[in-house]
Amino acid sequence: MIDVTRRAVLVGGSSLLVAAPLGCPAQAAVGGTLVVANWGGDWNDRTVKFVEAPFTARTGVTIVHELNMEPERKTKLVAEKRPRRGTVDVVHLNDSDSYQMNKQEVLADLDPARIPNLADVVPTLKRPYFLPWLYSGVVLIHNPAKVPNPPKAYADLWDAKWNGRLGLTTQVYFNMMMMAGLIHGGSVTNTDAGKTRLMELKSLVKPKIYATHGMLAAALSNGEVDLAVNYKSRGLQWKKDGIPVDVTYPAEGAIATTFGATLPIRAQNVDTAYAYFDAMLDSEAMAGLAGASLYAPANTKAPLSPELKALVSFSPDEQARLRFPDYDYVATHTSEWLEWWNKDFTS
Numbered sequence: 001m002i003d004v005t006r007r008a009v010l011v012g013g014s015s016l017l018v019a020a021p022l023g024c025p026a027q028a029a030v031g032g033t034l035v036v037a038n039w040g041g042d043w044n045d046r047t048v049k050f051v052e053a054p055f056t057a058r059t060g061v062t063i064v065h066e067l068n069m070e071p072e073r074k075t076k077l078v079a080e081k082r083p084r085r086g087t088v089d090v091v092h093l094n095d096s097d098s099y100q101m102n103k104q105e106v107l108a109d110l111d112p113a114r115i116p117n118l119a120d121v122v123p124t125l126k127r128p129y130f131l132p133w134l135y136s137g138v139v140l141i142h143n144p145a146k147v148p149n150p151p152k153a154y155a156d157l158w159d160a161k162w163n164g165r166l167g168l169t170t171q172v173y174f175n176m177m178m179m180a181g182l183i184h185g186g187s188v189t190n191t192d193a194g195k196t197r198l199m200e201l202k203s204l205v206k207p208k209i210y211a212t213h214g215m216l217a218a219a220l221s222n223g224e225v226d227l228a229v230n231y232k233s234r235g236l237q238w239k240k241d242g243i244p245v246d247v248t249y250p251a252e253g254a255i256a257t258t259f260g261a262t263l264p265i266r267a268q269n270v271d272t273a274y275a276y277f278d279a280m281l282d283s284e285a286m287a288g289l290a291g292a293s294l295y296a297p298a299n300t301k302a303p304l305s306p307e308l309k310a311l312v313s314f315s316p317d318e319q320a321r322l323r324f325p326d327y328d329y330v331a332t333h334t335s336e337w338l339e340w341w342n343k344d345f346t347s
Contacts, residue, residue: 029271033062036276037076038092040067041214043293047092050288055279061272069171070097071338077106077264086266089273095258096174098130100331108263114274117281120301131261131277134295136233137254137314137322138175139247146226153251155183157229158201166207167225169216173341174334175255178325179229182252189329191337198345209346220245231257236294236311249314253321260298 036052038044044067052063066073066088073091080086081104093101101107107129112118115131125132140157142150147165151157157166168176180194180201181187201207208225210216213234219225221243228235228245232254235247261280263273279285286302289295296312297304304312314322 030059030275031061032269032272033064034090034269034272034276035064035066035088036090036092037066037068037073037088039069041212046289046292050285050292051276051280051282054282054285055276059272059275061276070094074101077101078104080264080266081106083266085268086264088264089267089269090276091262091264093130093260093262095125095127095130095132095260096325096327096330096334098127098260098262099327100334101262102127102129103328103331106265108265108267110263110277111274115278115281117278117283117299120283121281121298122300125258125298129262131280132258132298133260133280134233134289134293134297135256135258136231136295137249137256137318138172138179138229139232139235139249139254141220141228141230141235141238141245141247143220143223143226143244144246145244146223150246150248151227152248153183154179154229155252157227158183158197158204160204162205162227164206164208165226166205167210167216167219167228168207169210169213169228169230170341170346171211171213172230174325174330174337175257176229177333177337177341178255178323178330182255182323188255188323189326191333195340195344202345217241217243231295233293233295233312240294249318253323254314254318256322256324258298259295 038047044065055061056063070093073093074097076088077091098107109128110131121132125135140151176198177191177194178188180197181190183197186193208219210219216228216230217238220228220238232247235245239245261277267273281299283299283301283303286297286299287304290297290302290304290312291308294312
């Protein structure tokens with residue numbers, strides 16, 4: 001059974017103990033209730049459809065969700081560092097936030113022997129404390145009917161002709177900080193200059209700021225904005241959903257982002273969490289997710305059609321020019337960035 005939220009009433013919560021296959025200790029005590037913290041909306045819907053529903057059907061595990069944004073999840077992880085028993089077993093995060101939480105010593109290192117499918121994951125995405133799942137890059141998105149000559153670089157957004165036509169979302173504020181630092185020969189850590197550039201963008205273009213990806217998608221759909229900066233996967237998904245948009249890989253190189261899951265140090269149902277991690281990386285589940293979300297799968301053995309693989313992946317040149325964050329720098333500054341974004345940029 002999969003509950004929609006933590007507040008939902010558990011029905012039929014009996015657990016099924018699953019015998020451990022030889023050489024797979026993660027399955028030794030799989031059962032009971034697994035508390036999973038994740039984003040909501042279509043992200044959670046797809047997680048349920050392709051990972052959690054098959055997992056619960058196979059194991060009898062009951063999944064209880066805590067659906068919220070990453071600041072709430074990170075706050076809870078830190079708050080539960082000292083108590084002997086935590087209340088969450090699996091926490092979905094992106095790569096930068098997981099690094100920050102690892103620095104706070106609230107995440108356990110993962111045992112690869114207990115996640116067999118981890119062997120097939122793109123090596124550059126792996127971290128000791130983080131299970132990489134899906135990845136993409138921050139690109140430029142435009143309505144081709146209204147923007148026949150779209151921007152080719154992040155820096156091209158700093159143009160008065162886009163006044164009132166650009167949409168941004170607070171969900172990727174940290175990527176916007178890195179984007180502004182990167183332009184004009186800068187770097188993803190040049191964010192002090194990036195703040196100045198974002199304030200110039202605010203004055204010159206007056207971008208419309210949306211709280212969520214879904215709200216930005218609605219604005220692109222109804223013509224409230226014609227341009228956006230977001231993940232390639234989101235742009236492709238919106239196009240698939242009928243929103244008139246195309247995506248452009250920025251000349252500076254796309255800022256990379258990876259999504260996945262972590263194990264809190266106070267997790268209670270650890271064996272079941274490991275089985276859940278392996279289910280996340282199941283090749284068939286990854287293929288289904290790639291087709292639905294249009295993120296590139298971390299599992300290199302996911303059976304994608306040639307057409308889908310060409311759509312969601314990056315060319316060798318684009319792959320080489322992905323700009324991965326400086327995780328230590330982001331961890332040091334992310335709280336201050338969010339405060340600045342909310343207080344100075346979006347006000």
